Amino acid sequence: MAVNEFVKAEQFAALTLGMLERELILPRLIWLNGFGDFAGAKDDTISIRVPGRLTARTRELRATGNARNIIMDTLTEQKIDVTLTTDIYSAVPTTDEELTLDIANFGVQILAPQVRAVAEGMEDAVANEFRSAPYTFTIVVDPAKTHDSFVDARKALNDENVPFGQRVLVVGSGIEAAILKDPQFVHADQSGSDAALREAFVGRIAGFDVIVSNSLDDDEGYAFHKTAFTMVTRAPVVPDGAPYGASQSYNGLAMRWLRDYDFVSTTDRSLVDTYAGFGHVLEAQDSDRFVRGVRLQLKSATVDVTPATVTLAPGATQQITVKDDGGDTVPARNATFVSGTPAKATVSASGLITAVATGTSTITVTYQGHTDTVAVTVS
Numbered sequence: 147m148a149v150n151e152f153v154k155a156e157q158f159a160a161l162t163l164g165m166l167e168r169e170l171i172l173p174r175l176i177w178l179n180g181f182g183d184f185a186g187a188k189d190d191t192i193s194i195r196v197p198g199r200l201t202a203r204t205r206e207l208r209a210t211g212n213a214r215n216i217i218m219d220t221l222t223e224q225k226i227d228v229t230l231t232t233d234i235y236s237a238v239p240t241t242d243e244e245l246t247l248d249i250a251n252f253g254v255q256i257l258a259p260q261v262r263a264v265a266e267g268m269e270d271a272v273a274n275e276f277r278s279a280p281y282t283f284t285i286v287v288d289p290a291k292t293h294d295s296f297v298d299a300r301k302a303l304n305d306e307n308v309p310f311g312q313r314v315l316v317v318g319s320g321i322e323a324a325i326l327k328d329p330q331f332v333h334a335d336q337s338g339s340d341a342a343l344r345e346a347f348v349g350r351i352a353g354f355d356v357i358v359s360n361s362l363d364d365d366e367g368y369a370f371h372k373t374a375f376t377m378v379t380r381a382p383v384v385p386d387g388a389p390y391g392a393s394q395s396y397n398g399l400a401m402r403w404l405r406d407y408d409f410v411s412t413t414d415r416s417l418v419d420t421y422a423g424f425g426h427v428l429e430a431q432d433s434d435r436f437v438r439g440v441r442l443q444l445k446s447a448t449v450d451v452t453p454a455t456v457t458l459a460p461g462a463t464q465q466i467t468v469k470d471d472g473g474d475t476v477p478a479r480n481a482t483f484v485s486g487t488p489a490k491a492t493v494s495a496s497g498l499i500t501a502v503a504t505g506t507s508t509i510t511v512t513y514q515g516h517t518d519t520v521a522v523t524v525s
Contacts (some may be wrong), residue, residue: 159392169265172272178398180379228425234267235419236260260418273361275424281441289324296352299369306437312372315354320364370439446470449516458501466497481513491522
């Protein structure tokens with residue numbers, strides 16, 4: 147029989163936050179803003195501030211006249227409006243029989259998996275924010291010269307006066323494998339912690355801490371400063387009808403935990419959730435360019451598209467699949483699609499062919515300078 151201990155809801159909520167922080171990787175690399183007992187905001191939008199940037203000035207010694215004057219710059223924090231768009235949650239029912247006969251430790255057997263699920267939801271959401279940012283710079287990583295690629299990424303950030311501290315390089319498994327084979331890579335000492343972020347830290351190269359993430363595609367990576375991206379979390383209020391629950395915030399994260407009982411189904415219910423929003427920082431003083439991060443793409447020797455030929459009726463559609471030399475599917479956002487005869491067949495930025503009128507067209511797909519084609523017949 148399970149041993150029941152009476153623990154305050156606030157203690158359980160604090161426990162979930164502690165577990166969440168240990169499970170997170172990508173969110174801990176960016177600017178966090180979290181509060182508990184969220185009571186609402188106009189249009190569900192939160193305005194947060196991240197540190198601004200300054201550019202050094204110079205003047206000649208022994209100058210005369212106006213040349214001697216010091217020019218004062220205004221240091222302005224960057225204001226970012228982030229809209230809460232997602233309720234990331236895990237809800238688990240537990241029957242009387244399970245609670246009585248099977249559950250020996252509620253925190254370990256129920257709460258920990260719930261927190262892990264919410265953490266994975268946050269990881270995926272942050273990875274999607276990385277992908278959606280309007281990067282000024284994209285660098286192709288040559289597996290034979292990985293160090294050179296990361297030096298180029300470092301230079302791109304340096305040229306934009308992005309601070310040296312708190313820079314990080316987050317990569318998928320394909321780029322990680324290329325890095326690990328680079329003799330200039332400095333391996334990490336993994337001792338001292340079992341936190342997820344520590345386990346994901348594999349070392350340093352070209353001045354970057356290298357973090358591997360399973361939420362990224364194997365051929366993608368991002369070099370950025372901590373202030374390039376932000377995640378806002380708000381713990382929803384505990385409703386008056388909930389007999390057991392609490393909202394907590396800690397270290398830029400916020401979470402709510404609720405627990406109640408359904409007498410009809412004799413089921414205990416546990417809910418862990420947070421309201422979340424994500425954003426990236428554009429430089430208002432620099433034509434709203436995104437320069438605090440650099441996109442990296444693993445180089446492919448070839449590109450292959452399917453289908454090679456397709457016959458469609460007017461109005462019908464066909465999705466193009468793009469694969470690299472390793473046989474891995476290339477995200478459509480990384481390729482370009484052009485129809486030779488749009489009057490006969492068009493193709494979207496995501497590679498979706500739409501038949502327009504009877505005739506033929508050739509769709510050209512380009513990925514990292516390599517091209518392949520799809521022959522389209524509309525009849």
